[in-house]
Amino acid sequence: MKHLLLLLLVLLSAGPCLAQPTKGANQTPDSHVGFVPRWRSLLTKGWRYHAGDDPTWARPDFDASTWDTLTLNRPVHAMPRATRAGVCWLRLRFRLADSLRQRNLALQFYRLGTADIYLNGRLLTDSAHRARTRGFCYEPDWLEVPANGPAEQVLAVRFVPWRLFPLLGTDRLPLLQARLLTQRQRQRVDTKCAVQETNYWVITTVFLLLTLLHYTFYLYNPTQRANRYFARYALGFCLATMGVNYGIIGFAILPSWQWSAAIAATGGALVTLSGFYLLRAMYSLFGLQPGRVYVGLVVIGCLVLPIKVLTMISPWAGLAALLSGILGLAEIVRITVRALRQRRRGARIIAAGFAGGLLIILLYTGLRLLGIYLSPSLDDWVSYAPILLPALAISLFLAREFALDAELLLVKLREVEHLSAQTIAQEQDKQALLAAQNDTLEHQVAERTDALQRSLTDLHATQAQLIQKEKMAGLGELTAGIAHEIQNPLNFVNNFSEVSTELVEELQQALAARDTAEATELASDVAQNLGKITEHGKRAAAIVRGMLEHSRTSTGERAPTDVNQLADEYLRLAYQGLRAKDKTFNAQLQTDFAPGLPLVEGVGADLGRVLLNLFSNAFYAVHQRQQANGQLGYVPTVSVRTKQVGDRVEIEVGDNGTGMPAEVQAKIFQPFFTTKPTGEGTGLGLSLSHDIIAQGHGGTLTVESQAGQGTTFTICLPS
Template sequence: MKRILYFIALLVPLITFGQSEKVSVITESMLANKWTTFANNWRYQKGDNKAWANPEFNDTSWKEFSAYNLNMPDGEHAIADRGEIVWFRKRIKADSSLNDFSVLRIYQLGASEIYLDGKLIHQLGKVSSDIDKVIYNNPFNQILQLPLEKGKEQVLAVRYVNAQYKFPSYSKTKGYIGISASSLSNANSTDIIKNYLIVRNLQFIDNYNIALGIAILMFIIFLSFFLFFPNEKINGYFATSIFFTILFDIGVIWAQSYPGIQFWITFSYDTSIVISFLILLYCLYKILEQPLDIVFKTISFLSLITIGGYFLYEPDILAPIWAILSFIATLRIAVKSWKENRVGSLLFLISSFISLLYWAIYVMSIIGLIPVNLNKFIPFAFMVMPVTLAIYLGYSFGKRSQELRLNLDRVQNLSKEKEAILNAQNETLEIQVKERTASLNQSLDNLKSTQSQLIQSEKMASLGELTAGIAHEIQNPLNFVNNFSEVNAELIDELAEEVDKGNLDEVKALAKDIKENEQKINHHGKRADAIVKGMLQHSRSSNGVKEPTDINVLADEYLRLSYHGLRAKDKSFNANFKTEFDPELPKINVIPQDISRVLLNLINNAFYAVAEKAQQNENNYKPEVVVSTKKLENKIEIRVKDNGDGIPDSVKDKIFQPFFTTKPTGQGTGLGLSLSYDIITKAHGGEMKVETKVGEGSQFIIQIPIS
């Protein structure tokens, strides 16, 4: 009997300890450099009694749960329906490791009061059982103080009223309130990884501000065109479409910056974007000279259905679905107009395909078929079609202006000819001399114009040769970015699971892996950015301004772009290439666009030479191109060497002459080496020469002064 009594005496404390309240301990690692959602160890009770905020109140009879949305613990059913009040309580304790001030971020559809140990610390809107008296407030961009005391067990109580708007009737949520915590320093951080809850929304608003600026600029331009040329009604239609796009952008920015707006404002800006795209589709029919067929009428009818559907279902899903249908109609019209207007059809085919692909992926991500988040690109996705249409209208206007100038030139030439005939009757000899002089001048002008066009063609041809190489070079870093992004998405899911488990060591390890992957993403992103900037710099016309340039980087870039460009055109082509760069080579002041054209021309010629020799099927021949640099006393030296057939002596003295080429007709203008020679010798005060031996190869040598 005594043993039984001892056993009962031992069991009672254990049972009492097991039934004690669960306390969420808040540590420094939970709040530093991240936001932690308060999702566990909550209790709730429907009804309203402010005594429930008292920390001494016994809430053991309340239902216990864990959820991100406190009002929907099971993800389907709401605790408090619209207009009802519910209380939530949670016991928390600040660990002694907590060194920074703690803050809250609350996302809610309704109003709430936040209590800590019975003291009201935040009133977010007005809580009332009368839905008409509730003042809605969603402070998701605000940082709210959480005055915790280290080592003390405290009670966090929330009095919440569900005030989600009546429309749309079938919403994904039925009242929402979620609470996250972080440190004050992290909440003020601009790092999107650490402070993603705040920074991501700010970036979203910034992107919409950029889109708004572009839309306002296009609206002013095309409204001005319409006012000055009222017969060009298409400019007025397009300006009207852009006006509705501006209303949409303003509405979204307002909704994100000042949460709690009424449904009719959301309805208004979502309606504006549908109207904008419908007018754009109408403009497309007019531009491509297509009749308004049954497809356009069907899309117009569906737009009305979509707008009415906003009262029933989420506009974020209905509007993109309608947009997908309108882009399919755009693709159809562009294909139909291919024979009559290839430029316009090509532009609209590309833009429609891009838009269709984006919105299809967006809709699939919204309904959970694809785990991606494309929200930050939405502002720019809305601008793809308007910008394309603006480009085409600009192209069309320029084309008509050019035709008018040509007609004016013809009229002026005809007038000059008649005047010359009249003057010839009085002063025949003098007029003949003048006519011959004018003819010679005209021929000289035509020759100069032709020469300029050939020079520009040579520049654009080199840019065309770069295209395939650029695509290959960009693909590699983009593949890395995509791969590491997918890995990070999986690691973040694992991180969330480990956080819920409280496994801090694993959380730190996962965070370290994520950080390393982000560094790799950043590295390869900068690599792709450098390639694109190099291409843009190459395509620009030279402004003659010299700037400090790393010749090693420039030579390496164009060696790779040239090789992959030739490989893209001829899959059978293959050659070894290597660099022998002087690591001590200083940056020198040059015109980077011009030097890049010189390097590209020499490297292309070198690859062409080894490719021609490789076609002779000589035994044991291995094509090779070597680019090297070296620092001399007061200048740098660049060498481009190949092991091709070399240059005969009869040709060697002519290779720097304009229009001289040894390539077959249609494969070369004969201007590449001539332009390169002028760029080095005249524009940069350097030297350019060639060393060659028939049967063994050639080596072009460039020397440029350092100062």
């Protein structure tokens, strides 16, 4: 939906092109760009095209004077057949004004197909770029046009169009567009896109909170059905706006028009459905029953929705959406006016919300007609206000109704408490006699159980100390691994900071000597170093965030968990934790993660604790064997493997360490049983791990081992 709006904006805002063609031979420039306006410079005229595929056509000295001329920014159906049927090449020879040649420019293409872009014979889009931009209408990466280029420059494009469907209106979109921007304009575009995306998420969050709030109200008081209808309205709108943001993810999977069609269809259905629920909420608020008008609106909505989907880019789509929206708004206005005439409670609040939204629309339209444009962030919020104000007004009214109902319930509760107090006073007299008789018996029982209670208390205290010791040991290993991991990015930050300081001193010297070339090169090096500092700083911040997440107490709530990612993360942390204690220790890590493994419903913190315990024991075993035997050619190895067996997911943690005899394997999961020396283990790690897997997640934890050969633990979890 968001991308369709961008495409329509391109169609509506495409003005006269600033590139003027020059008649004559091909060796003269076909276009001249003298300046770049506020938003963009569209390179539309002066292009030449030719069907076929020949790499030499990208060379700047190639003579394309015999090729046919072409004007871009035209809809697909108006383009020559050669540009729509297969591979073709397009070339533009242009000249930049001297003021633009001295500045770094940015080039971006909008295209309904795959494009290889050459500037002066140099390929700007390599294979990695093409793989990353597959399915995008706009190039997500800006293509740089360096400063101080040649006077005459040649832009060549090898273009392969997508297969489009006229029924969806895609043949009305421009097939190919190119725009040239200064660095400041590029920053404006990036800033505006970032602001729009942020505002989308804010709106999504607001409607998600409204959904949770009013669904909670409904659960507390099911008789107020308006809360349920309004919660469904907010949820539908939340999902529709969420789809706008998540729609960008699908561009890496599907061609743009297919993903846009799917998003438009889903978003249109959600918006239409949420509109029906908004009407039901209004009916319920004022005690009205849906009648023929509501049924007619539902029928019209069901008929309009396919039209919106099948002709989403044509003017019919906007007309259908406008028609359904006007009819629904008219019914809401009718209900509100009727409630105002009947002096219904809360009608003024809702009317004020709709009136405020309408007033903002009129003011916004008036400013546009007067040629006054707001900032990008304020412009977005003004466009969202007509949606937010009525929703917040209805939410305020429902919250007020909920508060009044809660106050009434409190009054009734006080009456019930007063009657209960009288009943309790009567029962207390009866129980006083029984209490006196029970005191004697309880005194005797207390004396007999006192000794046992003291023993149990001591046992519980000992168990708590052992469990705490086991947790602290695991936390120590995890902390050591994280500290070792975070040291690397910090070293990079320090090193690049020192180098940047030296470069700044050299830059100052170059500026003092007025050596512009040297100063430019040093500034580029400083910028590159600062980028490295930012990159490694973000890496350190990510590690700290991970450490904070792991340090939080588990809530016990299950969530879909990626066991591949979890196993890989804790394998690295356990290994770095042991290396932090013994710098001389090295081991070989082997991973075999099954691709496409389904997510497991579980508590991530608890599963991570189990994996950390198994990995720590594996590294301990290979370390002991390495120190005890000193075998020539022995390579300590710890492996982890995941696979799917039926409807279950298995995680195998293996090592080639000391192994265990059969009698030890039989008792390995018993509490307080340990094979480690006194002071190094509590005997609770594997016992707690077994309980977490078997009792907490409904899985199994088994062990297979051979003395002197190694050990393999297998976790089996339901997927």
